[in-house]
Amino acid sequence: MAVARTGSNLSQIAALLGVSSATVSNALSGKGRVSAELAEKVRATAAELGYTPSLTGRALRTGRTGVLGLVLPDIANPLFPQIAQAIEHAASKAGYGVLIADSRGDVALQTDAINRLIERNVDGIVIVPRLGTRIADIGCPVAVIDSPSTPGNTVSADHWQGGQAIAEHLVSLGHRKFLLIGNNPASNVQNDRIGGMKSRLPEGGIADVLWIERHEQVHGKGSLLGLKQKLDQGFTAFAAVSDLHALRALTELQRAGIGVPEDASVTGFDDLVWSSVITPSLTTVRMNMAEIADIAIAALVRVIEADTASGSDIPRTATGTVAAAERSSVPMQLVVRQTSGPPAPIDSA
Amino acid sequence: MAVARTGSNLSQIAALLGVSSATVSNALSGKGRVSAELAEKVRATAAELGYTPSLTGRALRTGRTGVLGLVLPDIANPLFPQIAQAIEHAASKAGYGVLIADSRGDVALQTDAINRLIERNVDGIVIVPRLGTRIADIGCPVAVIDSPSTPGNTVSADHWQGGQAIAEHLVSLGHRKFLLIGNNPASNVQNDRIGGMKSRLPEGGIADVLWIERHEQVHGKGSLLGLKQKLDQGFTAFAAVSDLHALRALTELQRAGIGVPEDASVTGFDDLVWSSVITPSLTTVRMNMAEIADIAIAALVRVIEADTASGSDIPRTATGTVAAAERSSVPMQLVVRQTSGPPAPIDSA
DNA sequence: CAGAGTTGATTAATCGATTAATCAACTCTG
DNA sequence: CAGAGTTGATTAATCGATTAATCAACTCTG
Known part of the structure; x- marks a missing residue:
């Protein structure tokens, strides 16, 4: 039943070096107390075995999946590729994966899409809301990309x-x-x-x-x-x-x-x-989508990490906060091409 | 440290009913032997508590994450929204989530994108390859959407x-x-x-x-x-x-x-x-993207489930198969609008 | 009615990683 | 040199779900 994974896990490295798996974990994360030379040996064997930590195992223990959800309700929106690309890139830099949820252009399905993401235990959600939709308290950290005049907007183009x-x-x-x-x-x-x-x-x-x-x-x-x-x-x-x-x-x-x-x-x-x-x-x-994405992800990650640090005694509802960023709007850039020119002289004939 | 989750897990239901968590698991999955009335009670309490199984816990045990990766190397492709939407919908119907990986239009980064997905333990990958790219043996089930004339194509429009x-x-x-x-x-x-x-x-x-x-x-x-x-x-x-x-x-x-x-x-x-x-x-x-997506996902899921059924004794390389579908091409549909008409009469002057 | 078979449940191990608690072996200091 | 403090490691529990193995209590059958 066990799936043949890439091969190595913590205990294999531990067994190979004759130490405990806790030590291996500490050495790789740099958290516990491990002697410099042993840490070096651990890193070497880990690299040799091509060890990649099981995100599933980690997720189960830490309660964080390292995955963000992206909700783009208006699929017909031709900006979709740009947005998805920018968000994925920014998230990837921050160590997160991006799960998409589509609501097929239907406002009612937006909630479904969000719920699907929450069921998959995403750590947070980036949402570009459909016109007029207010984002209700979702029960998980959210970053909203809409417009500066929208209440609850995290960041967007100006x-x-x-x-x-x-x-x-x-x-x-x-x-x-x-x-x-x-x-x-x-x-x-x-x-x-x-x-x-x-x-x-x-x-x-x-x-x-x-x-x-x-x-x-x-x-x-x-x-x-x-x-x-x-x-x-x-x-x-x-x-x-x-x-x-x-x-x-x-x-x-x-x-x-x-x-x-x-x-x-x-x-x-x-x-x-x-x-x-x-x-x-x-x-x-x-619009400078790369920068908007960076800001949105940074704000979202901040909320997520604050959540975790504060521990489990805080009621779940408190985590349903919309992330705020210092800069909530990013300037747009004029691109002058050929369709604009001086108006035709008035036909004063 | 433990994250305050939606609240309920198997053992909570078990405790509430005074049975073991194994029984609850069996009752909900319908796998083990559970009396009809107890099964009913378990389902009722599960529903009452709003229980949703932790996919992380399940993933750790079963080795399957229930997540597929989507690789769309040519981000500039304006079909992106249609494809992403169709794949997400088909995957969602089949019980899978969709993780995106973007390669920013660069062929070299396509491999990076795929590796990022594999590190996240996706069960399979749907890829719309960039022109001319051959999909190397990836080490995980793959469905390729390209063109019927491409070797290794799973399904595509005709x-x-x-x-x-x-x-x-x-x-x-x-x-x-x-x-x-x-x-x-x-x-x-x-x-x-x-x-x-x-x-x-x-x-x-x-x-x-x-x-x-x-x-x-x-x-x-x-x-x-x-x-x-x-x-x-x-x-x-x-x-x-x-x-x-x-x-x-x-x-x-x-x-x-x-x-x-x-x-x-x-x-x-x-x-x-x-x-x-x-x-x-x-x-x-x-193109009928919905049908293409359905076929691709179905073929991919078949490979994934065959993999799991056959157990862990099969070497990992064998799982790097490209999924095959019975129907590998889906007809396209002509949409006649205004830009086509009879040619101008020849200027025989 | 003894022994085989079935039913309906429990026990306990497991997937990988993390981490609080513990411990042994040192190194100081007064 | 006794006792406190530090260093570098290990032990063991834990996150949730799954499942093989086991077991007790029945129900048959010849």
Whole structure:
């Protein structure tokens, strides 16, 4: 029944050296009192045998699995790869593995996903909540990556500042009449981005917001956004809250024979993989996911280790805390490419 | 030190009922001999206490962690979310968790990623290998999702048949001169797709292949593909091996003032999220990822369970087998949207 | 009704690592 | 040189679940 593992365990090393397994454990962890020369011998034999500690054995004894859960409710989110990669890398550096739990885009299943992770005894959870979802007290340390304006947010990109950066860029090019394209007004992220853009409007500037979900409820899914008419109304800058919607706007304008960027500028958010290869390539704003992930993991690990240190007398509910970080927002970076340019001279004919 | 867990374990239930923990274990697993009424009482108290077995304890004893690893070396792959979601769902149905390991797009790091998973004692690994990588004997059960033409492939979409479906569609619309757009000729998936498309060429049909990576080595990254000239040379159908490249082609054509689909048809592969919202929406081919994942997980679980059943006397190397499935390819499905249409009438002026 | 067989439970070992408690052998110090 | 303190190790319990081995109490059968 016992599985043939990589071969070595503590007692094998111990037997080989004629010492107790406790001594081997102490030597390798550097915790107990072991003479320098014996410790060296232990390390040598461990290396020779290719010993890797059984995380299962350790987990059973210490109560910590060394695994974090990652919950990304909005699977359709094209940022998924970037986020997953960054989190995995940051966690791996901190000595943790990452278990994924998908909620198939369904808000109700988000709780299921979280429970599945908890059943597997994850030490903590990183969650990028679906729009509007409040993270209830879960009973295990959590780091939330959403937006700085969300209560309980651990760390996230500074979407507001990103909006400002895009708006400043467009304003400096001479644009005055903006169509801001969002998807769902319930999203904190989208609201921050739009708020940031609006906050940098020049005097006399105009910024209408087009919410795609509302538009589609009226005109049907995948319908045109009517950007040609907007252009005729004098809008020259089409600033979307995501590259996804920017792409939609760009192709709709191109299809209508409108030149980008000569006749209209288009901008996005997120710098998705294809943003740089389309023609014209997309001006956008990028988040520093690596840094966000590092901060989130660091904050989470801090809570986990504080939990363990404080011992078992603390009631479980107290451990259901949302991790806090000193820096809760990371600046976004403007990426100027080809879809933004000065507005066409006004047709004063 | 002991962590305050959800509260209940086998011995607590046992103590509460005044029986031994072995009996509780037997009652819940249905393995040993337990009277029907006692079994019922055990189940009732277990439910009452909200007992969930400690997977760590079980793992230590049985040598199986109930966790699978997922290796997706090409993180930039926009299919990532779909794949991860499908695998997680299939694994979850089979009672397994999914640990991710990212190799940051680097082939060399693929091995690192795999080793990290093995150190965490995953029971098996699902891998979508990076182009051209052969999966060496890993020392743990593996399921490979690549392409039917790859040796050692467990299951994958039938990329060849997908290519045929797209080609048949375009041929039936009247196209005769195709530009097939690929990225890297070392990719089995891309070669299958292109091979499939070529195999359905009508008599006298022409199909050139444009490999983007080679093109960019000459003309620089993100450079134009020169599709306008191709159109002038009589090419009417631009069939890419991925939606990503189809999007690149589409925007390049649109930017050059060429109407899609009136003047040229464009098709992709994969049905990525944005394919349906761009204008015109993209004709493409979709893989049935849910079914592929189900088959892959089923095959993997079969190997894992066979391993365990056969006991520990079998040398470890024997367990490094690639899982095989009865059905190793799953048909792709043509999705006709707006970017494909009949070719423009020949300018016989 | 003796002996075999069955039923329903318990005992005790085990998976690997960690760690508090203990202990033997030194080394000091006054 | 007795007693306190230190050093370097071992002992043994523990985390939770599983399971082979054992056992007591029945129920048959010839």
